[in-house]
Amino acid sequence: MDDKEEERIEAVNRYIMGDKPSNICRDANRSEKWLFTWVKRFKMGEGEWYISQSNAPKKHGRKTRKDIESTIVNIRKALMEGNEHESKYLGVGADAIQYRMVKQGFSKDEIPSASTIKRIVKQHGLKERNIHKSGRHASQINAFC
Numbered sequence: 001m002d003d004k005e006e007e008r009i010e011a012v013n014r015y016i017m018g019d020k021p022s023n024i025c026r027d028a029n030r031s032e033k034w035l036f037t038w039v040k041r042f043k044m045g046e047g048e049w050y051i052s053q054s055n056a057p058k059k060h061g062r063k064t065r066k067d068i069e070s071t072i073v074n075i076r077k078a079l080m081e082g083n084e085h086e087s088k089y090l091g092v093g094a095d096a097i098q099y100r101m102v103k104q105g106f107s108k109d110e111i112p113s114a115s116t117i118k119r120i121v122k123q124h125g126l127k128e129r130n131i132h133k134s135g136r137h138a139s140q141i142n143a144f145c
Helices: 003-016 021-028 032-043 066-081 094-103 114-123 138-143
Strands: none
Touching: 003 021, 003 032, 021 032, 066 094, 066 114, 094 114
16 A cells, blocks of 8 residues: 555545544645545445546547448458459449448448548558559659650
C-alpha cells in the first residue's frame, strides 16, 4: 500500500469517527471534494475502495464493429482476386467495397466512410501499391515524353 492510499484510509476513518471535514482537509492539504470522493467509495462497500481507478473510457463508442470490419476485409479479398465477373469492372477501392456492402443488405448507417474503409484495409495489410492502369512503369512512360 502506498502513501496516497494510506492517506485516503486515514482521512475516511477520521470522517467516520466524527472529525470535521474542514479539519481533515486542512491537515491533509486536500479539498472537501477529494474527501467526499473517497467517503462515497467507502460507503458503496467496495472491497478496495482506496485504490485509484482509471478515468479512461472502458469502451470506445465510435469503434467499427468486428462483423463490419470482417465484411470489409472479405469483400476486399474477393475484389482483389477478381474471380467474379462483376469484380473485374468494379475496382478494389473503398467505393467498390461500399457498393458491395449495399448489395449485401447493409443499411446506409452501418456502412463506414471511405476513409474508415481505407484505414481498415491498410490495417489488415490488403493495400496494393499503386500500379498505373495500363500496367506500364514510370520509366516506360517517361521514355515516350
